[in-house]
Amino acid sequence: MKSSRGLRLGTTLFSFTNEFHARQYSTEQLILKVAELGLGPGLEIVGFQSFRDYPEISDKFAEDLKELLSSCKLEPSCLAINADINIGKDRTLTVDELVVYHEAQIRAAAKLGFPVARCQFAAGPEVIRRLVPLAERLNVKLGLEIHAPEAVDSPLVLSYREMYVKVNSPYLGFIPDFGASAKALPPSFLAHFRKEGVPEKIVCVAEEVWATAEGNFGARLSEYHRRARQTGAAEADIHKLNMLFAMLSKQKPSAWIEIMPQVVHVHGKFYEFDKDGNEAAISYAELLPVFRDGGYKGFISSEWEGTAFTDDNGFEAVQAHHALCRRILARA
Amino acid sequence: MMVSRVISDSGLKICESGAAIDIRLPWYRSLPLSTVEIGEVRIDGQLVSPLAMTFEVNNKRYALDQLADKCDEWWYVLDSGLIHIINLKLERGSQHEVSVTVGIRPPYIPGFYRLTECTKQLNAE
Structure with missing residues:
Protein backbone atom coordinates (compact mmCIF):
# COMPACT_ATOMS: atom_id res chain seq x y z
CA MET A 1 0.00 0.00 0.00
CA LYS A 2 2.25 2.70 -1.37
CA SER A 3 0.14 5.70 -0.48
CA SER A 4 -0.32 4.68 3.15
CA ARG A 5 3.34 5.75 3.72
CA GLY A 6 4.25 4.65 7.24
CA LEU A 7 0.72 3.99 8.43
CA ARG A 8 0.05 0.27 8.81
CA LEU A 9 -3.10 -1.61 9.62
CA GLY A 10 -3.69 -4.04 12.45
CA THR A 11 -6.27 -5.31 14.86
CA THR A 12 -6.84 -5.54 18.57
CA LEU A 13 -8.25 -8.82 19.83
CA PHE A 14 -10.66 -6.66 21.86
CA SER A 15 -12.70 -6.42 18.65
CA PHE A 16 -13.51 -10.12 19.05
CA THR A 17 -14.75 -9.84 22.63
CA ASN A 18 -18.09 -11.41 21.66
CA GLU A 19 -16.49 -14.52 20.17
CA PHE A 20 -13.94 -14.78 22.97
CA HIS A 21 -16.33 -14.23 25.86
CA ALA A 22 -18.73 -16.79 24.35
CA ARG A 23 -15.83 -19.30 24.45
CA GLN A 24 -16.07 -19.81 20.71
CA TYR A 25 -12.41 -18.84 20.16
CA SER A 26 -9.40 -19.08 22.45
CA THR A 27 -6.69 -16.41 22.31
CA GLU A 28 -4.60 -18.65 20.08
CA GLN A 29 -7.55 -19.35 17.76
CA LEU A 30 -8.30 -15.64 17.51
CA ILE A 31 -4.71 -14.93 16.50
CA LEU A 32 -4.86 -17.64 13.83
CA LYS A 33 -8.16 -16.24 12.57
CA VAL A 34 -6.75 -12.68 12.39
CA ALA A 35 -3.91 -14.04 10.24
CA GLU A 36 -6.23 -16.14 8.08
CA LEU A 37 -8.49 -13.17 7.36
CA GLY A 38 -5.55 -10.84 6.71
CA LEU A 39 -6.47 -8.46 9.51
CA GLY A 40 -2.88 -7.74 10.55
CA PRO A 41 -0.08 -7.21 10.39
CA GLY A 42 -0.28 -5.30 13.68
CA LEU A 43 -1.68 -7.23 16.63
CA GLU A 44 -2.79 -5.56 19.84
CA ILE A 45 -3.85 -7.48 22.92
CA VAL A 46 -5.50 -6.50 26.21
CA GLY A 47 -3.40 -8.24 28.84
CA PHE A 48 -6.16 -8.71 31.38
CA GLN A 49 -8.44 -10.11 28.69
CA SER A 50 -6.34 -12.55 26.71
CA PHE A 51 -3.82 -13.96 29.19
CA ARG A 52 -4.99 -15.96 32.20
CA ASP A 53 -2.02 -15.38 34.49
CA TYR A 54 -1.33 -11.81 33.35
CA PRO A 55 0.68 -9.85 34.27
CA GLU A 56 2.71 -12.94 35.10
CA ILE A 57 4.09 -14.32 31.86
CA SER A 58 6.22 -17.46 31.92
CA ASP A 59 9.24 -17.84 29.64
CA LYS A 60 7.55 -20.66 27.78
CA PHE A 61 4.32 -18.72 27.31
CA ALA A 62 6.23 -15.76 25.89
CA GLU A 63 8.26 -17.93 23.53
CA ASP A 64 5.16 -19.77 22.32
CA LEU A 65 3.28 -16.54 21.66
CA LYS A 66 6.19 -14.97 19.80
CA GLU A 67 6.56 -18.07 17.70
CA LEU A 68 2.85 -18.12 16.93
CA LEU A 69 2.86 -14.47 15.84
CA SER A 70 5.96 -14.96 13.76
CA SER A 71 4.54 -18.05 12.04
CA CYS A 72 1.37 -16.04 11.29
CA LYS A 73 3.42 -13.06 10.02
CA LEU A 74 1.79 -10.85 12.63
CA GLU A 75 3.68 -8.17 14.55
CA PRO A 76 2.97 -7.34 18.18
CA SER A 77 1.92 -3.68 18.06
CA CYS A 78 0.66 -2.74 21.50
CA LEU A 79 -0.16 -4.35 24.83
CA ALA A 80 -3.15 -2.64 26.43
CA ILE A 81 -2.34 -2.36 30.12
CA ASN A 82 -4.68 -1.12 32.83
CA ALA A 83 -4.42 1.55 35.52
CA ASP A 84 -6.60 -0.22 38.10
CA ILE A 85 -6.50 2.56 40.68
CA ASN A 86 -9.76 1.50 42.35
CA ILE A 87 -8.88 -2.12 42.90
CA GLY A 88 -9.66 -1.83 46.61
CA LYS A 89 -13.14 -0.93 47.75
CA ASP A 90 -12.48 1.88 50.17
CA ARG A 91 -9.37 3.59 48.87
CA THR A 92 -7.46 4.28 45.70
CA LEU A 93 -3.97 2.93 45.11
CA THR A 94 -1.14 5.28 46.04
CA VAL A 95 1.35 6.53 43.46
CA ASP A 96 3.91 4.00 44.71
CA GLU A 97 1.42 1.15 44.43
CA LEU A 98 0.33 2.20 40.96
CA VAL A 99 3.95 2.37 39.82
CA VAL A 100 4.48 -1.22 40.97
CA TYR A 101 1.18 -2.26 39.39
CA HIS A 102 2.26 -0.78 36.04
CA GLU A 103 5.83 -2.07 36.20
CA ALA A 104 4.67 -5.68 36.19
CA GLN A 105 2.60 -4.99 33.08
CA ILE A 106 5.41 -3.17 31.26
CA ARG A 107 7.67 -6.16 31.97
CA ALA A 108 4.97 -8.38 30.49
CA ALA A 109 4.86 -6.17 27.37
CA ALA A 110 8.64 -6.40 26.96
CA LYS A 111 8.69 -10.12 27.51
CA LEU A 112 6.00 -10.68 24.88
CA GLY A 113 7.72 -8.38 22.39
CA PHE A 114 5.23 -5.49 22.38
CA PRO A 115 6.94 -2.19 21.49
CA VAL A 116 4.19 -0.06 23.07
CA ALA A 117 2.17 -0.29 26.29
CA ARG A 118 -1.19 1.46 26.19
CA CYS A 119 -1.57 3.52 29.39
CA GLN A 120 -4.74 5.04 30.81
CA PHE A 121 -5.68 8.40 32.33
CA ALA A 122 -6.33 6.84 35.74
CA ALA A 123 -2.55 6.37 36.14
CA GLY A 124 -1.89 10.11 36.40
CA PRO A 125 1.20 11.94 35.05
CA GLU A 126 3.35 11.27 38.13
CA VAL A 127 3.01 7.50 37.82
CA ILE A 128 3.80 7.58 34.10
CA ARG A 129 6.80 9.84 34.75
CA ARG A 130 8.21 7.38 37.24
CA LEU A 131 7.87 4.53 34.77
CA VAL A 132 10.13 6.15 32.18
CA PRO A 133 13.44 4.61 33.34
CA LEU A 134 11.96 1.10 33.17
CA ALA A 135 10.34 1.80 29.80
CA GLU A 136 13.66 3.03 28.42
CA ARG A 137 15.54 0.05 29.79
CA LEU A 138 13.02 -2.45 28.40
CA ASN A 139 12.47 -0.57 25.13
CA VAL A 140 8.71 -0.28 25.59
CA LYS A 141 7.07 3.04 24.73
CA LEU A 142 4.38 4.33 27.06
CA GLY A 143 1.37 5.42 25.04
CA LEU A 144 -1.27 7.34 26.93
CA GLU A 145 -4.60 6.65 25.30
CA ILE A 146 -6.45 9.86 24.55
CA HIS A 147 -9.97 8.55 24.82
CA ALA A 148 -13.28 10.40 24.75
CA PRO A 149 -14.35 12.65 26.37
CA GLU A 150 -10.82 14.11 26.52
CA ALA A 151 -9.06 15.99 23.73
CA VAL A 152 -5.48 17.00 22.92
CA ASP A 153 -5.95 20.32 24.73
CA SER A 154 -8.15 19.30 27.66
CA PRO A 155 -6.64 20.08 31.09
CA LEU A 156 -6.08 16.40 31.86
CA VAL A 157 -4.16 15.76 28.64
CA LEU A 158 -2.26 19.06 29.05
CA SER A 159 -1.04 17.85 32.45
CA TYR A 160 0.61 14.89 30.69
CA ARG A 161 1.92 17.04 27.86
CA GLU A 162 3.59 19.38 30.34
CA MET A 163 5.24 16.42 32.05
CA TYR A 164 6.33 15.05 28.65
CA VAL A 165 8.08 18.35 27.86
CA LYS A 166 9.97 18.25 31.16
CA VAL A 167 11.03 14.60 30.89
CA ASN A 168 11.73 14.77 27.15
CA SER A 169 11.90 11.03 26.55
CA PRO A 170 11.09 9.37 23.22
CA TYR A 171 9.48 6.65 25.30
CA LEU A 172 6.57 8.94 26.25
CA GLY A 173 3.80 9.16 23.70
CA PHE A 174 0.10 9.16 22.95
CA ILE A 175 -2.46 6.79 21.50
CA PRO A 176 -5.32 8.71 19.88
CA ASP A 177 -8.64 6.89 20.07
CA PHE A 178 -10.90 7.87 17.21
CA GLY A 179 -13.95 7.78 19.48
CA ALA A 180 -12.71 11.19 20.62
CA SER A 181 -13.13 12.45 17.04
CA ALA A 182 -16.63 11.31 16.21
CA LYS A 183 -18.91 13.38 14.00
CA ALA A 184 -22.14 11.82 15.33
CA LEU A 185 -23.43 9.17 17.70
CA PRO A 186 -23.52 5.65 16.22
CA MET A 243 -22.16 6.85 28.52
CA LEU A 244 -22.78 8.28 25.06
CA PHE A 245 -21.06 11.46 26.22
CA ALA A 246 -18.20 9.53 27.85
CA MET A 247 -17.53 7.13 25.00
CA LEU A 248 -17.71 9.55 22.10
CA SER A 249 -16.66 13.17 21.73
CA LYS A 250 -16.19 15.43 18.77
CA GLN A 251 -12.69 16.83 18.58
CA LYS A 252 -11.87 17.97 15.04
CA PRO A 253 -9.77 15.39 13.16
CA SER A 254 -7.10 18.01 12.41
CA ALA A 255 -6.60 18.70 16.14
CA TRP A 256 -4.51 15.53 16.40
CA ILE A 257 -1.77 17.25 14.34
CA GLU A 258 -0.74 19.12 17.48
CA ILE A 259 0.60 15.92 19.07
CA MET A 260 1.41 13.95 15.92
CA PRO A 261 5.17 13.60 16.59
CA GLN A 262 4.30 11.96 19.91
CA VAL A 263 1.79 9.47 18.53
CA VAL A 264 3.11 5.93 19.09
CA HIS A 265 0.01 3.91 18.20
CA VAL A 266 -3.59 4.55 17.14
CA HIS A 267 -6.92 3.07 18.16
CA GLY A 268 -9.11 2.96 15.09
CA LYS A 269 -12.33 2.90 17.06
CA PHE A 270 -15.42 2.08 15.03
CA TYR A 271 -19.01 0.95 15.45
CA GLU A 272 -20.83 0.41 12.17
CA PHE A 273 -20.91 1.22 8.49
CA ASP A 274 -23.39 2.98 6.25
CA LYS A 275 -24.54 1.57 2.92
CA ASP A 276 -21.43 2.88 1.19
CA GLY A 277 -19.12 1.17 3.65
CA ASN A 278 -18.19 4.36 5.50
CA GLU A 279 -18.10 4.47 9.28
CA ALA A 280 -21.46 5.95 10.24
CA ALA A 281 -20.25 8.07 13.16
CA ILE A 282 -16.50 8.57 12.68
CA SER A 283 -15.07 10.16 9.55
CA TYR A 284 -12.21 7.93 8.47
CA ALA A 285 -12.01 9.85 5.19
CA GLU A 286 -10.90 12.86 7.24
CA LEU A 287 -8.98 11.12 10.01
CA LEU A 288 -6.71 8.74 8.11
CA PRO A 289 -5.18 11.42 5.83
CA VAL A 290 -4.52 13.59 8.91
CA PHE A 291 -2.34 10.82 10.34
CA ARG A 292 -0.78 9.64 7.09
CA ASP A 293 0.02 13.14 5.86
CA GLY A 294 0.98 14.26 9.35
CA GLY A 295 3.86 11.80 9.22
CA TYR A 296 2.59 9.18 11.62
CA LYS A 297 4.49 5.95 11.17
CA GLY A 298 3.04 3.04 13.03
CA PHE A 299 0.03 0.84 13.47
CA ILE A 300 -3.64 1.61 13.67
CA SER A 301 -5.57 -1.10 15.50
CA SER A 302 -9.08 -1.74 14.26
CA GLU A 303 -11.02 -1.49 17.51
CA TRP A 304 -14.67 -2.47 17.19
CA GLU A 305 -16.73 -1.34 20.14
CA GLY A 306 -20.05 -2.76 18.99
CA THR A 307 -19.27 -5.47 21.54
CA ALA A 308 -20.59 -3.05 24.17
CA PHE A 309 -24.16 -3.37 22.95
CA THR A 310 -24.54 -6.01 20.23
CA ASP A 311 -23.79 -9.69 19.74
CA ASP A 312 -22.73 -9.06 16.15
CA ASN A 313 -19.73 -10.76 14.57
CA GLY A 314 -16.42 -9.05 15.25
CA PHE A 315 -14.61 -10.64 12.29
CA GLU A 316 -17.05 -9.20 9.78
CA ALA A 317 -16.83 -5.81 11.45
CA VAL A 318 -13.02 -5.71 11.32
CA GLN A 319 -12.97 -6.96 7.71
CA ALA A 320 -15.27 -4.09 6.72
CA HIS A 321 -13.08 -1.67 8.67
CA HIS A 322 -9.90 -2.85 6.96
CA ALA A 323 -11.60 -2.55 3.58
CA LEU A 324 -12.60 1.03 4.38
CA CYS A 325 -9.11 1.97 5.59
CA ARG A 326 -7.47 0.41 2.52
CA ARG A 327 -9.85 2.23 0.22
CA ILE A 328 -9.11 5.60 1.82
CA LEU A 329 -5.36 5.06 1.96
CA ALA A 330 -5.26 3.94 -1.67
CA ARG A 331 -6.51 7.34 -2.79
CA ALA A 332 -3.78 9.57 -4.06
CA MET B 1 -22.79 -7.75 24.97
CA MET B 2 -22.42 -10.27 27.70
CA VAL B 3 -25.73 -9.75 29.51
CA SER B 4 -27.31 -12.93 28.16
CA ARG B 5 -24.33 -14.95 29.36
CA VAL B 6 -24.35 -13.79 33.00
CA ILE B 7 -26.22 -17.00 33.79
CA SER B 8 -24.78 -19.89 31.81
CA ASP B 9 -27.09 -22.09 29.77
CA SER B 10 -27.50 -25.34 31.74
CA GLY B 11 -26.23 -23.31 34.69
CA LEU B 12 -28.43 -24.63 37.49
CA LYS B 13 -26.71 -27.47 39.30
CA ILE B 14 -27.69 -29.71 42.17
CA CYS B 15 -24.76 -30.25 44.51
CA GLU B 16 -24.00 -31.67 47.93
CA SER B 17 -24.59 -28.46 49.86
CA GLY B 18 -27.73 -27.48 47.95
CA ALA B 19 -27.77 -25.85 44.52
CA ALA B 20 -25.38 -23.73 42.50
CA ILE B 21 -25.78 -21.22 39.65
CA ASP B 22 -23.01 -21.04 37.06
CA ILE B 23 -22.39 -17.37 36.17
CA ARG B 24 -20.02 -15.40 33.97
CA LEU B 25 -18.33 -12.05 34.46
CA PRO B 26 -20.25 -9.42 32.48
CA TRP B 27 -17.14 -7.55 31.34
CA TYR B 28 -14.55 -7.99 28.60
CA ARG B 29 -11.57 -8.52 30.91
CA SER B 30 -10.70 -10.21 34.18
CA LEU B 31 -11.46 -8.37 37.39
CA PRO B 32 -10.47 -8.84 41.02
CA LEU B 33 -13.33 -9.95 43.26
CA SER B 34 -13.06 -6.67 45.16
CA THR B 35 -14.72 -4.99 42.18
CA VAL B 36 -17.53 -7.52 41.82
CA GLU B 37 -20.80 -7.69 43.75
CA ILE B 38 -23.31 -10.49 43.66
CA GLY B 39 -26.63 -8.67 43.96
CA GLU B 40 -30.16 -10.06 44.03
CA VAL B 41 -30.59 -13.74 43.31
CA ARG B 42 -34.08 -15.13 42.80
CA ILE B 43 -35.28 -18.66 42.25
CA ASP B 44 -38.85 -18.81 40.91
CA GLY B 45 -39.29 -15.21 42.00
CA GLN B 46 -38.20 -15.90 45.59
CA LEU B 47 -35.38 -13.70 46.82
CA VAL B 48 -32.49 -15.76 48.22
CA SER B 49 -30.94 -14.37 51.40
CA PRO B 50 -27.33 -13.23 50.87
CA LEU B 51 -26.47 -15.13 54.03
CA ALA B 52 -27.59 -18.37 52.38
CA MET B 53 -25.14 -17.88 49.51
CA THR B 54 -21.41 -18.20 48.91
CA PHE B 55 -19.48 -17.39 45.75
CA GLU B 56 -16.81 -19.66 44.29
CA VAL B 57 -14.02 -18.85 41.87
CA ASN B 58 -10.63 -20.55 41.48
CA ASN B 59 -11.96 -23.41 43.67
CA LYS B 60 -12.29 -21.05 46.65
CA ARG B 61 -15.56 -20.08 48.29
CA TYR B 62 -16.35 -16.73 49.88
CA ALA B 63 -19.28 -15.25 51.77
CA LEU B 64 -20.76 -12.52 49.58
CA ASP B 65 -19.70 -9.76 51.96
CA GLN B 66 -16.09 -11.00 51.83
CA LEU B 67 -15.70 -10.25 48.13
CA ALA B 68 -15.02 -6.55 48.68
CA ASP B 69 -11.77 -7.40 50.49
CA LYS B 70 -10.46 -9.79 47.85
CA CYS B 71 -8.22 -7.45 45.83
CA ASP B 72 -5.84 -10.28 44.96
CA GLU B 73 -8.34 -12.91 43.93
CA TRP B 74 -8.88 -12.61 40.17
CA TRP B 75 -11.90 -13.82 38.28
CA TYR B 76 -10.54 -14.72 34.85
CA VAL B 77 -12.90 -13.54 32.16
CA LEU B 78 -13.40 -16.98 30.63
CA ASP B 79 -14.01 -18.79 33.91
CA SER B 80 -17.38 -19.52 35.45
CA GLY B 81 -18.13 -18.44 38.99
CA LEU B 82 -20.52 -20.48 41.09
CA ILE B 83 -23.16 -18.98 43.35
CA HIS B 84 -23.82 -21.67 45.93
CA ILE B 85 -27.22 -21.62 47.58
CA ILE B 86 -26.91 -23.56 50.78
CA ASN B 87 -29.62 -26.11 51.58
CA LEU B 88 -31.73 -25.30 48.53
CA LYS B 89 -33.28 -28.60 47.54
CA LEU B 90 -34.22 -28.94 43.87
CA GLU B 91 -35.55 -31.98 42.14
CA ARG B 92 -33.37 -33.20 39.31
CA GLY B 93 -34.89 -32.17 35.96
CA SER B 94 -37.31 -29.66 37.49
CA GLN B 95 -37.53 -26.31 35.71
CA HIS B 96 -36.92 -23.01 37.51
CA GLU B 97 -36.79 -19.33 36.72
CA VAL B 98 -33.35 -18.10 37.83
CA SER B 99 -32.47 -14.40 38.14
CA VAL B 100 -29.07 -13.02 39.04
CA THR B 101 -27.86 -9.42 39.30
CA VAL B 102 -24.12 -8.79 39.17
CA GLY B 103 -22.54 -5.40 39.85
CA ILE B 104 -19.06 -4.48 38.67
CA ARG B 105 -16.79 -1.48 39.24
CA PRO B 106 -14.10 -1.59 36.52
CA PRO B 107 -11.18 -0.27 38.58
CA TYR B 108 -9.66 1.97 35.90
CA ILE B 109 -12.89 3.96 35.42
CA PRO B 110 -13.37 5.83 38.71
CA GLY B 111 -17.03 6.26 39.57
CA PHE B 112 -18.34 3.77 37.03
CA TYR B 113 -20.64 1.09 38.42
CA ARG B 114 -22.57 -1.26 36.21
CA LEU B 115 -25.43 -3.54 37.21
CA THR B 116 -26.34 -6.42 34.95
CA GLU B 117 -29.47 -8.50 35.45
CA CYS B 118 -30.09 -11.81 33.74
CA THR B 119 -33.06 -14.19 33.98
CA LYS B 120 -33.26 -17.68 32.49
CA GLN B 121 -35.49 -20.73 32.66
CA LEU B 122 -33.23 -23.60 33.63
CA ASN B 123 -33.53 -27.27 34.46
CA ALA B 124 -31.86 -28.41 37.65
CA GLU B 125 -29.09 -30.79 36.59
Missing part, protein backbone atom coordinates in the same frame (compact mmCIF):
# COMPACT_ATOMS: atom_id res chain seq x y z
CA PRO A 187 -27.09 4.87 15.11
CA SER A 188 -26.80 1.28 16.39
CA PHE A 189 -25.84 2.56 19.84
CA LEU A 190 -28.95 4.75 19.93
CA ALA A 191 -31.06 1.87 18.64
CA HIS A 192 -29.75 -0.24 21.50
CA PHE A 193 -31.02 2.24 24.09
CA ARG A 194 -34.41 2.49 22.35
CA LYS A 195 -34.65 -1.28 22.49
CA GLU A 196 -33.81 -1.15 26.20
CA GLY A 197 -36.87 1.03 26.66
CA VAL A 198 -35.23 4.43 27.02
CA PRO A 199 -37.90 6.95 25.91
CA GLU A 200 -37.50 8.31 22.39
CA LYS A 201 -37.75 11.90 23.61
CA ILE A 202 -34.53 11.69 25.63
CA VAL A 203 -32.69 9.69 22.98
CA CYS A 204 -33.43 12.64 20.67
CA VAL A 205 -32.31 15.14 23.31
CA ALA A 206 -29.04 13.24 23.81
CA GLU A 207 -28.42 13.14 20.08
CA GLU A 208 -29.08 16.84 19.68
CA VAL A 209 -27.09 17.97 22.72
CA TRP A 210 -24.19 15.69 21.74
CA ALA A 211 -24.10 17.32 18.31
CA THR A 212 -24.58 20.93 19.34
CA ALA A 213 -23.47 21.60 22.93
CA GLU A 214 -19.99 23.06 23.29
CA GLY A 215 -17.58 22.88 26.19
CA ASN A 216 -16.03 20.04 28.14
CA PHE A 217 -17.57 16.73 29.16
CA GLY A 218 -19.10 18.12 32.35
CA ALA A 219 -20.71 21.05 30.56
CA ARG A 220 -22.10 18.88 27.77
CA LEU A 221 -23.42 16.28 30.19
CA SER A 222 -25.06 18.96 32.38
CA GLU A 223 -26.74 20.48 29.36
CA TYR A 224 -28.05 17.05 28.37
CA HIS A 225 -29.37 16.44 31.92
CA ARG A 226 -31.01 19.87 32.03
CA ARG A 227 -32.82 19.36 28.73
CA ALA A 228 -33.67 15.71 29.40
CA ARG A 229 -35.27 16.58 32.75
CA GLN A 230 -37.52 19.09 30.99
CA THR A 231 -39.12 16.13 29.21
CA GLY A 232 -40.16 14.62 32.54
CA ALA A 233 -38.29 11.39 31.86
CA ALA A 234 -37.21 9.17 34.77
CA GLU A 235 -33.76 9.91 36.23
CA ALA A 236 -32.68 6.29 35.77
CA ASP A 237 -33.44 6.46 32.04
CA ILE A 238 -31.74 9.83 31.69
CA HIS A 239 -28.55 8.46 33.26
CA LYS A 240 -28.47 5.42 31.00
CA LEU A 241 -27.44 7.72 28.16
CA ASN A 242 -24.55 9.34 30.06
